[in-house]
Amino acid sequence: MMNIPSNMKSIQDQLAADFEYLDDWEERYAYLMDLGKEVQGLSPEEKTSDNLIRGCQSRVWLITRYENNRLWMSADSEAFIARGIIALLMKVFNGQTPSDILNENFDLPERIGLTAHLSPGRANGLAGMLSRIRHDASLALGTQNRN
Amino acid sequence: MKQSDQSVSGKTHQTDWKAVRDEFPALHQQVNGYPLAYFDHAATAQKPRKVIDAITRYYEFDNANVHRGVHSLSQRATLAYEEARQKTARFICAKDPSEIIFTSGTTASVNVVALSWGRAHLKPGDEVLVTGLEHHANLVPWQMACAMTGAQLKIVPVDEFGEVSTDSVAEMLHSKTRIFAFSWISNALGTINPAHDWVQLAREKGITTLIDAAQVAAHHPIDVQHLGVDFLCFSAHKMMGPTGLGVLYGKKSILETLDPVFGGGDMIDEVTYEKSTWADLPYRLEAGTPNIAGVIGLSAAIDFLESIGWQNISRRESELLQYALEKLSEIPQIRFIGSPKERAGVISFVVDGVHPYDLGILLDEQGIALRTGHHCAQPLMRHFGITGTCRVSLALYNTFEEIDQLDRAIKRALRLLGISQSN
Numbered sequence: 191m192m193n194i195p196s197n198m199k200s201i202q203d204q205l206a207a208d209f210e211y212l213d214d215w216e217e218r219y220a221y222l223m224d225l226g227k228e229v230q231g232l233s234p235e236e237k238t239s240d241n242l243i244r245g246c247q248s249r250v251w252l253i254t255r256y257e258n259n260r261l262w263m264s265a266d267s268e269a270f271i272a273r274g275i276i277a278l279l280m281k282v283f284n285g286q287t288p289s290d291i292l293n294e295n296f297d298l299p300e301r302i303g304l305t306a307h308l309s310p311g312r313a314n315g316l317a318g319m320l321s322r323i324r325h326d327a328s329l330a331l332g333t334q335n336r337n
Numbered sequence: 338m339k340q341s342d343q344s345v346s347g348k349t350h351q352t353d354w355k356a357v358r359d360e361f362p363a364l365h366q367q368v369n370g371y372p373l374a375y376f377d378h379a380a381t382a383q384k385p386r387k388v389i390d391a392i393t394r395y396y397e398f399d400n401a402n403v404h405r406g407v408h409s410l411s412q413r414a415t416l417a418y419e420e421a422r423q424k425t426a427r428f429i430c431a432k433d434p435s436e437i438i439f440t441s442g443t444t445a446s447v448n449v450v451a452l453s454w455g456r457a458h459l460k461p462g463d464e465v466l467v468t469g470l471e472h473h474a475n476l477v478p479w480q481m482a483c484a485m486t487g488a489q490l491k492i493v494p495v496d497e498f499g500e501v502s503t504d505s506v507a508e509m510l511h512s513k514t515r516i517f518a519f520s521w522i523s524n525a526l527g528t529i530n531p532a533h534d535w536v537q538l539a540r541e542k543g544i545t546t547l548i549d550a551a552q553v554a555a556h557h558p559i560d561v562q563h564l565g566v567d568f569l570c571f572s573a574h575k576m577m578g579p580t581g582l583g584v585l586y587g588k589k590s591i592l593e594t595l596d597p598v599f600g601g602g603d604m605i606d607e608v609t610y611e612k613s614t615w616a617d618l619p620y621r622l623e624a625g626t627p628n629i630a631g632v633i634g635l636s637a638a639i640d641f642l643e644s645i646g647w648q649n650i651s652r653r654e655s656e657l658l659q660y661a662l663e664k665l666s667e668i669p670q671i672r673f674i675g676s677p678k679e680r681a682g683v684i685s686f687v688v689d690g691v692h693p694y695d696l697g698i699l700l701d702e703q704g705i706a707l708r709t710g711h712h713c714a715q716p717l718m719r720h721f722g723i724t725g726t727c728r729v730s731l732a733l734y735n736t737f738e739e740i741d742q743l744d745r746a747i748k749r750a751l752r753l754l755g756i757s758q759s760n
Binding site: 215216219220223247248249268269270271272 | 369691692693694695698699702709710724725749753754
């Protein structure tokens, strides 16, 4: 059984604090890419076009599963920085309830100096991943309300 | 060894390249704490002060719709607009200004031909020929035209060097081919195709030709008479003019047979509720209020390029290209994609094990603007078995120091990515 994570606000605070220790962009990216190495990734069979996040320059695949009132996710990318961003998103959102996900103010990127990655023009998928997670959370919430 | 710009400027007819560069306001800025090194010219060029001023001046003093009013402002705007058409005609050696159609860009120019000419001339069993080097702008419109008419799209293959052989072109131009549409310079690899020879081959067989010259207009003179081409397309923004403006050149005898693609203001002779008749060329193919400011900007961009001179531009860009190739070749992890014998100022490369996106991000952190991705040429990327490249594209305003900055930045990024030389 997956562990229930702590609340998203405190996870974001902790990650922001971790990044604050890092002096410059090189250290921030090195740390981000290290986080990315911990991402379990997906099997080739799971990297389907349905699971592909559109509009990303580096391909990102994301799968969510709704179980025990919580949204569980796994994801993968062919780029190191995108995997790092996946790691951040998973730390914050994985295993949270759909309603908490939808209510969370996700301000981590600006707090750790990665705001540029939110712009759709950067086409790196953070915005795409985030909207897929929120979309799936809305769907899950619909399921929950019907039950 | 770092080459100084001073010593190089001596070789290039005393053009003061620093002064030329100073005319581009956008180049003088810091990005992420580093001086901006702009290597994304093939996507869009930076604009010299003269172009920016011409557009501003138009909006400040002359702004009015063209071809409509009798008032002074409209007269001035119309005069400037039509003078720009004449200048553009001269720029590419067109016989008549009415052979110049202003569009919104190269993409729109190709689409006008694919839709209008395609609808009139293509039928089931016919073939449209393009090369494997095409930008999507000279591929997708033809796919659409083929889907509409039942014609078939044929692709001249690219070899491992990123070249298309003239023999293959000759072989694939045959009795079923109705049009041969090709890029003169590949935006993704920089390959310069022998445009003149290819047009001649097609003409000998009575095949219509279209050249996508988007990557040419800022770098080499264009002479449509010498080329003998039927249609030629380019964009203002890649030649230091504004975005949103393109040119479609067509031989008058062919343009006269084209039905308009867009209907509306300015393109009609007479309108009744039952039917409309079309205006003469070029207006028939320019429906609606045109991009007047854009045309005026293009005119200033032509002046700018011609004031420097093609020989100087070509020598400068070739020196920059040689230096960049030399520097990048010294980085062992870099693998060039395409090694055409005739190459414009474009270098595409990959680092095995590194996604171009990662490298692009880490270079941006060091002030380097280059393009990563598939460069709107997905089939070409597939041909090389990759999803994208990093692309360095050069222009006359780049410096040798910027290439050194690029070299340092790539090495630093590769260290950060853990890609050591032994890999």
